[in-house]
Amino acid sequence: AQSVTQLGSHVSVSEGALVLLRCNYSSSVPPYLFWYVQYPNQGLQLLLKYTSAATLVKGINGFEAEFKKSETSFHLTKPSAHMSDAAEYFCAVSDQNRDDKIIFGKGTRLHILP
């Protein structure tokens, strides 16, 4: 079955530093890919999505992600971290050939150091 792996359950970066959250997926065909953010005591909110158009996808709050088929990766980046970016981030995949649901990774909690 399709799966999503997020490397690192916790990531800490200094304010102003680069944010890199890693996501790898397994799929036999290019899937739809998503990044969601969850702020404390809130539901999940879509950050960005890849749906087989441009491989570099820009999302809200300055985040972007690049789809790399050869690496089966969809890593999330932001050039300069802000304190308000502290949250949990989930990568998810939807793959029509294997399943008809969206599968979520286990999440990465991002900590921003002052």
Add this chain to the structure above:
Amino acid sequence: DADVTQTPRNRITKTGKRIMLECSQTKGHDRMYWYRQDPGLGLRLIYYSFDVKDINKGEISDGYSVSRQAQAKFSLSLESAIPNQTALYFCATSEGKGMWSYEQYFGPGTRLTVT
């Protein structure tokens, strides 16, 4: 007003009690989902429904049941609650086409504690 609402937002109940969590949406989506979230485990799918007459089990459906009363309403029931069902529960909706499900829109969650 929020597009996806869940009631109650918080609930404490005792072991063995029946409890229902409700979800309503105004997005007009056909597809609705129930997830539970536990620390370190991410989101796990309990049940999902692609239209009013379609109900499907997710990866952790044991101990749960659902009802799709209308396109906009999808309820989750715990027939006899047990402590390991203590979790944060989310309802979500999406559009889709055939086998593809598009991005999901989540409610604010229900924090359930079973004592």
